[in-house]
Amino acid sequence: MTYNIALNFEDGVTRMITCNEGETVLDAAYRSQLNLPMDCSDGVCGTCKGTCSQGRFDLGEEYIDEALSDEEAEQGMVLTCQMVPSSDCVVEIPAAFSVCSKAGNAAVDGTVDEVNLVSPTAIELKIIADADIGFLPGQYVNIQVPGTDETRAYSFSSRPGSRQLSFLIRNVPGGLMSSWLVGKARSGDKVSMTGPMGVFYQRAVERPVLMLAGGTGLAPFLAMLEALKEKGCDQPTHLIYGVTNDDDLVCVAALEAFAQQIENFSFKTVVASDASQHPHKGYVTNHMEDAPINDGDVDVYLCGPPPMVDAVLGYFREQGIEPKSFHYEKFTPSVKVEKVA
Structure with a gap:
């Protein structure tokens, strides 16, 4: 064994x-x-x-x-x-x-399988890796932008243990990777990846879990939910997924499927725009009533743009709640900043 x-x-x-x-x-x-x-x-x-x-x-x-x-x-x-x-x-x-290690970071090549514009602000990239990439759900990999020496960091949204990799990528107007994906990428194109990396990953589920995602910060949670679906989950696990506009909501059907497949998992979507007709408007911190806070006996995972991360950290301070563990990752179009507490 x-x-x-x-x-x-x-x-x-x-x-x-x-x-x-x-x-x-x-x-x-x-x-x-x-x-x-x-x-x-x-x-x-x-x-x-x-x-x-x-x-x-x-x-x-x-x-x-x-x-x-x-x-x-x-x-x-x-x-x-x-x-x-x-x-x-x-x-x-x-x-x-x-x-x-003298070998340096592991480099793995792969082949583009699909590129899908899933919303005006998000792109789904699917890659078939040439070799196994052993990553923990929540981690990321650096992908080299074809034709350049530049790399961009993206969290896996796919199931760990599979060579069929997927990524949920923010569509940045004029962005180097976004421009390649939208204008040039084709099935069969070769890409180079380096990793995995990152300390933002799913720990053993030993108490209630609260997941907070903003925009394409949903990606690492999709990988975490894939892992929970495979392993099972005996603790309340709740995801609040916030976006700016109605069109920014993606992968909702996948979340609904997870809710059917994973015992004790539930989720809520939230839209910030005043023009939205979504039933839950505002920010994730306005919709914490179903969150399994459990007087602080909770593991919190948070991934989103810096203003969202700062707002959530401020919310817990104002409420006087100190979660048992707090793992968060801020992202900007080309930078990821991780924190584990």
Whole structure:
């Protein structure tokens, strides 16, 4: 039996490795040409210390307290030289990927399958990757704009584990990628991708979840919902999806399907424009009545343009609510800024 281990490096790069039954994460990483920090490999020095944020494992009893204290172990910290997984795991590595690998960021080529203008402000890009891209739901990849040296960062909206990738991209008038997609891209065109990257990803669902999406910030949540559909969900999970105009609402049919397929999942769409006839008008913070806040015992995921992110952060401060965990990502046409709290 093998387990999938996601190694999240401090510079935002993620690499998926496979760990065999009884194999340590350190050995599995080395087998995958990743040299994780280590000095002794015997549970003595503590150099290989990281944090397991998801999954089951055994640390054994061979390491010493100076390398990993009981308090650190209770907080989920691990020694990768002693950690033997018994399920798929996510491990945070306190080192840059560039230091651990001479290969650099993984580059994967792909072929354009479809380009769809799904609204005046959003483009759906579908790519068939030439090789597997092991990403966590919520992460992104850099896609090189064909014919240039420029790249743009886009979150996966597709199911993890598939070579059939999809992206929901903001249609920026005059934008480099937007102009190529709308005016030049054709099925069969080759594209180059680098990644995956990002610390904005779905953690294990252990309490109610609130998802807040703005515009094409819906993309990472589509990937998260695909993962929840596959794994199941026993906690209340609610998505509020806000846009500026009626025409900006996309993928509503997909959300309705998720609501039928995922137990405990519900969603609401919100339109800000005063001219809209939508039943829910205003901003996402005006429609939190169904949000599973649970007196702060909630995991909040937020992705949208900077004004929306700032407004939501202000809302929680004003309400005096501190969520158990708060993960957010701001995006502008060519920049992504991530935060985990």
